[in-house]
Amino acid sequence: MLEISIFFILAAFMLGGSIAMITNKQTLFSAFGFLVAMIGLAGMFALLESRFLALAQIMVSVGAVVVLSMLTILTINAKEENLPKEPHKYKWIFFTSVLVLPFTFLLYKTLTLLPQSFSTMETITSKVVGKALFSEWVLPFEIISILLLSAMVGAIVIARKEIVKKEEHS
Amino acid sequence: MTPNMFFLLTSLLFSIGLVGLVSRRNLFVVYMSVELMLSSINLLLATLSKILGDASGSVIALLMIAVIAAEAALFLAMIIHLYRAKKSVDSDSFTALKGVKVHD
Incomplete structure (x- = not known):
């Protein structure tokens, strides 16, 4: 009973945060809605007894990704006239929701074909995750590390002010 | 707490x-x-x-x-690069590749 009430509180947080995210005009308020949704997701992971995943979600998604996007929003500091004019925003959102609704229903119906009971297992601690990560998932782990390195280099190159032309100076 | 509730939440979030x-x-x-x-x-x-x-699901x-x-x-x-070029975060204002002819 306690679990169900925690689930509903977290689900309300996530749904409310994500709806606030897509409806707000001010970008920073959208980022706050996204923050609430991410914290709710971390709670969901804890509820599903994957403790390490909840910790990683808090540290990476909330602590790094959301803070980085808020920092970018505040750095850009787009004025009212630089924000896109969306006079029929709610109309568009409503129209798209009606279009997406059958897809949602289809997705849910497809997912309900999966098994309908949770297995009784012990909590997925960092020990279990670490053993799995460095035995059968070690190749994806290495590929992810290369991906992160290349994303870092690519982000620096893209966001640089102007491309340095070395050939002209030498 | 059944898996169905989580499935419904997942589909709703994906659709939002x-x-x-x-x-x-x-x-x-x-x-x-x-x-x-x-x-x-x-x-x-x-x-x-x-x-x-x-x-394994947690690892993925x-x-x-x-x-x-x-x-x-x-x-x-x-986004920072695009904002520096156009001073706008409107996705409709980025039309640099519009009308680019592809020679075959």
């Missing part, structure tokens, strides 16, 4: 992300909608991990979080 991706023109909202869709798939992976009693979700972080870094760098 899809709606935000299609209907909004603010680049930041588009970016956060993509993140939301990826995160809803993470929730599905964690649910499957609990259903099957296998830690962990790797997905790293991919989300890489995507965030690239997307935000791209």
Whole structure:
């Protein structure tokens, strides 16, 4: 009973945060809605007894990704006239929701074909995750590390002010 | 607490992300909608991990979080670059590739 009430509180947080995210005009308020949704997701992971995943979600998604996007929003500091004019925003959102609704229903119906009971297992601690990560998932782990390195280099190159032309100076 | 509730939440979050991706023109909202869709798939992976009693789903979700972080870094760098060029975060104002002829 306690679990169900925690689930509903977290689900309300996530749904409310994500709806606030897509409806707000001010970008920073959208980022706050996204923050609430991410914290709710971390709670969901804890509820599903994957403790390490909840910790990683808090540290990476909330602590790094959301803070980085808020920092970018505040750095850009787009004025009212630089924000896109969306006079029929709610109309568009409503129209798209009606279009997406059958897809949602289809997705849910497809997912309900999966098994309908949770297995009784012990909590997925960092020990279990670490053993799995460095035995059968070690190749994806290495590929992810290369991906992160290349994303870092690519982000620096893209966001640089102007491309340095070395050939002209030498 | 049944898996069905988690499945319903996953589908709703994915659809909200899809709606935000299609209907909004603010680049930041588009970016956060993509993140939301990826995160809803993470929730599905964690649910499957609990259903099957296998830690592999959690490991895949962990790797997905790293991919989300890489995507965030690239997307935000791209937004800064585009804003510097056009002084706007409107996705309709970026038309540099419009009408580019492809010679074959």
